[in-house]
């Protein structure tokens with residue numbers, strides 16, 4: 001077995017399958033470099049585990065705040081006003097001045113080349 005550097009952390013944590021654990025243990029018995037690496041990993045692990053657990057100075061998850069009651073009241077009033085407005089003043093049909101439209105069409109036909117006045121059906125059966 002070459003130096004099992006990538007397995008030392010798992011060996012230390014007891015996460016290797018029995019065959020790998022036995023192979024790493026056998027290697028450690030004859031390799032001082034890997035034994036030194038394993039000792040270093042153990043010291044780092046112990047140092048990290050010895051660090052105090054600190055509480056964050058501010059909550060990392062903000063507390064959910066409910067909107068104030070006045071916001072619900074304002075939203076309800078706005079919805080009611082919109083509904084009343086739609087019922088009280090529905091859209092009024094606009095009157096169309098046919099004479100004005102006919103005049104505009106005639107004026108356009110006179111100015112734009114290629115346009116001609118529509119004519120009614122010619123002839124019939």
Ligand SMILES: [Zn+2]
Pocket residue numbers: 002003004027031032033034035
């Ligand atoms: Zn080794």
